[in-house]
Amino acid sequence: MDDQTRALALRSMQLRASGLLVLAAIVFVVASIYRDFAIWVPYVRAFAEAAMIGGLADWFAVTALFRHPLGLPIPHTAIIPARKDRIAESFGYFVERNFLNPDRIAERIRRQDPAIKLAQWLRQPKRARQVADLIAESLSGILRVANDDDVGQLIARGLNDRLGAIPATPLIGRLLGAVVADQRRQEVLVQIVGALSSWVQSNEDNIRRRIAGELPTWVPRIVDQKIYERLIEGLQRTLNELRENPDHPLYEQFARTLDHWVVNLQFDPEVRERGEAIKADLLAQPMLREVAASVWTDLKAALLTQAAATDSPLRRSIELGMGRMAEVLEHDPEWRVKIDNWAESAARVIINRYGRSAGEFVTQTIRGWDVADTSRRIELQIGRDLQFIRINGTIVGGLAGLVIYSLSQFFGA
Numbered sequence: 001m002d003d004q005t006r007a008l009a010l011r012s013m014q015l016r017a018s019g020l021l022v023l024a025a026i027v028f029v030v031a032s033i034y035r036d037f038a039i040w041v042p043y044v045r046a047f048a049e050a051a052m053i054g055g056l057a058d059w060f061a062v063t064a065l066f067r068h069p070l071g072l073p074i075p076h077t078a079i080i081p082a083r084k085d086r087i088a089e090s091f092g093y094f095v096e097r098n099f100l101n102p103d104r105i106a107e108r109i110r111r112q113d114p115a116i117k118l119a120q121w122l123r124q125p126k127r128a129r130q131v132a133d134l135i136a137e138s139l140s141g142i143l144r145v146a147n148d149d150d151v152g153q154l155i156a157r158g159l160n161d162r163l164g165a166i167p168a169t170p171l172i173g174r175l176l177g178a179v180v181a182d183q184r185r186q187e188v189l190v191q192i193v194g195a196l197s198s199w200v201q202s203n204e205d206n207i208r209r210r211i212a213g214e215l216p217t218w219v220p221r222i223v224d225q226k227i228y229e230r231l232i233e234g235l236q237r238t239l240n241e242l243r244e245n246p247d248h249p250l251y252e253q254f255a256r257t258l259d260h261w262v263v264n265l266q267f268d269p270e271v272r273e274r275g276e277a278i279k280a281d282l283l284a285q286p287m288l289r290e291v292a293a294s295v296w297t298d299l300k301a302a303l304l305t306q307a308a309a310t311d312s313p314l315r316r317s318i319e320l321g322m323g324r325m326a327e328v329l330e331h332d333p334e335w336r337v338k339i340d341n342w343a344e345s346a347a348r349v350i351i352n353r354y355g356r357s358a359g360e361f362v363t364q365t366i367r368g369w370d371v372a373d374t375s376r377r378i379e380l381q382i383g384r385d386l387q388f389i390r391i392n393g394t395i396v397g398g399l400a401g402l403v404i405y406s407l408s409q410f411f412g413a
Contacts, residue, residue, distance in 0.1 A: 006380040013387035020394050021059065024051035046405030047398040054397015058390045065386070066375045080378055081371045088366035096359030102351045106344045115339035119329035122322045132318035140307035143300050151300075152293035159292060169275035 031045035063069045064077035080087060121127050306314035328335050366374065 003380055006384070010380060010383045010387075013384045017055070017059070017387045017390035017394070020391055021052065021055035024048045024055060024394060024398065028052055043402060043405060047402040050401020050404070051394045051398030054400070055390060055394035057397070058393030062383075062386045062389055066379050066383075078375075080375050084369075084371055084374050085367055087374075088363045091366060092359040092361075092363030095362050096355055100351050100355040100358055102348045102355070105347050105351060109344050109347055110340065113340070114343045115329050115336035118339065119326040122326040123330075125319075128319045128322035128326075129315075131322050132315040135318055136307040136312075136315050140304060143304055143307070146300075148293070148297065148300070152289065152296050155296055156289040156292035167272065167276070169272045172275070 025048070028045060028048035028051075031041050031048055035041055035045060060069050064074075065079050067081070068074060068077045122131070303314070306312040309315070329339060369377065
């Protein structure tokens, strides 16, 4: 109900109460004029007289709450305007203690069974789609307002801090030990030799130029070709021997070398110190910031595209996720208990942290109202019901006067 409707209802009830008071006054005047007309007329006059008194008294009491009756500055009238600040403080305290009570709200949450209600709500495809739309639109808004440079720097700083806190050489040692386990060392060595042979073949021109540059000028140019060919032949021969002979001596040498590396990387202080220095140099390179910025740019573009499309995989994934969550909540009592406990705990945290602030907000809001506006707002809320006090006062006062007059007549006779 809006203020205009409340004002009309208040005015209607005021007219009814005032009309009843006027009616009592008219009856009193008529009964006074025709007092000797019949034996019952004095009784009617007594009823009307007491009704006028009761109606006037209650009119005064109701009016005195909001303003001075007839504009006269009578003490203890205009109670609400005179005590607005105290009322504001009391109302804020009342709201805080009675409406924002953590125990009562937690009990209400438990009775509502939020996990089941959430599951039923998410079970509806329309609701799951609304959640997906809300998440996608919120994500899109956040991405659009985010500063790319700041986010890139934040990612780079996070990577730098995270990588800087990880000891480099022990980690490499453990990874190397896991990769080249006993049963895989032969395979690793074959792959290394094969990769080396492929690299030599793909860089023939560079290798031959380097060989030619190291030879004396009087050596024929054909020699660099022969050396290169010998190099290729040696690699290929070694590769074939490794593949054909599982007991090749290189395997044992390679195994000892790897074991030495693994131990040194994990336990040699000098190796660890050199590894940390190399890691620090790498982390100080601008490349890390450039990579972080590039990753963020690509990720942002992909997410914006997914969020903008009404039927994107992102939205479909969220919808499916909501459906799976509903299934879990419906069939898993443990998860239902967790959701209920989370809801209750969240409510308690919010109320304990912000309940006082909410009460103070109510208090400050009422204090900020104009005095006349405060009276008007309160009167619009409860004034209509207060008119029943006037009506009841008129009727009950008249009945009381009738009883008193009747008793006086009975005992006086």
